[in-house]
Amino acid sequence: MKYSTLLFDVDDTLLNFQASEQHAMQKLFENIGEELTPTIYEDYHELNEHLWQQYERKEITREQLLDTRFNLFFGKYGKQVDGQAYEAKYRSYLAEGHTQMPHAEELLADLSANHDIYVVTNGIAKTQRRRLSESGLAPYFTSVFASEVIGYQKPDPAFFDYVARKINGFSKSASLVIGDSLTSDIKGASAYGLDSVWFNPHHQQNTTKTSPTYEIDHLLRLESIVA
Template identity: 65%
Template sequence: MSQLNYSTLLFDVDDTLLNFQSSEKQALTKLFQSLHKPLTAKIYQDYHSLNAQLWRKYERGEISRETLLDQRFNLFFQHYGQNVDGKAYSQKYRSFLSEGHDQMPNASKLLADLKNRHQLYVVTNGIAATQHRRLADSGLVNYFDNVFISEEIGHKKPDPEFFDYIADNITNFNKQRALVVGDSLTSDILGATKYGLDSVWFNPTHQPNLGVAKPTYEIDHLLDLEAIVS
């Protein structure tokens, strides 16, 4: 397939365009400060690992979105022998998370370069209110023709129904001319593979691919995408 054929670009948000690691750490720091609890590097890493595990279970359909959001802080603090109001903690955390909108390096430059020659869309599993605010506050939302969020669609990456909805809501959508760009092998790349779309794995830290999904392309700098699509 000619690289010139890609006219529809479907972008993940977290750790692709916006620095979720930074936003997560800032939000957890604010949460612990509000709770008057110490947040050590070890505690942060424990939370980060648990949260990532829960999101992978959600992607595989093993737990619901509500279970993930309402129970993760219960599970986390139980690890330390504490019983807490996990739902209330989660709501407070998500409010802090929505304040984080640090961009990944060259994200806005990439989108500005591509905007006039391509249709740009967001495809994310994130929480709708959180993602809408982060995209707006970062200024990136202005580059996109539409924003597709799993919570609003009723289906998630990597499920084919998620991409069915997108295809039905993009005029003249053509699988051969669409490209998924994201950092997650288990949602972005696997979802693209299952739906028959080409994909770009954004892998700035050069993680090994130990999964079943194989991206069409792999890049470690966002601006490298320009050579693929233009």
């Protein structure tokens, strides 16, 4: 067996984060009595993506991201809001979203017999644990490693160093990172000397300087790689 330790990202790798985000925003807007149009949702999505990329680059802290994203977002529309209160509501709605990516559970069930499977996520620990539990995927994982708890985030090599120290008998050559983000999962794996799989179901172009070891557009194609 080439890879015995599998390190999975969660959002848009195993769980459909886009669906969860849309659900949470729809619920938030219903709560505040506003209409969420496709254009407004796309504005939020782009802003949120930008903020998380800043967080990955250590330009802002997690607290700054969470405390200010709704102030920044509604500020674009000339509205002043209680950003922290909106954040708390949004996060509670986000935790309700646990739609699996196609074939996620089938893949984990197939791999769990002969592989040690872990989660490596930059998402909020409490939110991710609830989503994994309610999706039915939680039993397949030996541990969940969340940057919020670790104190370092992907792609920082310190994140993966922490993970390596917590896994008994960890071997770089026998470990594989699987995720959808080139700037987080794949870059982080490369920086720490780990092989990686870029899950790219929409066939996006790689415009970064980071190259994954493998690329797949269907989760079940991972099985032939890790065998």
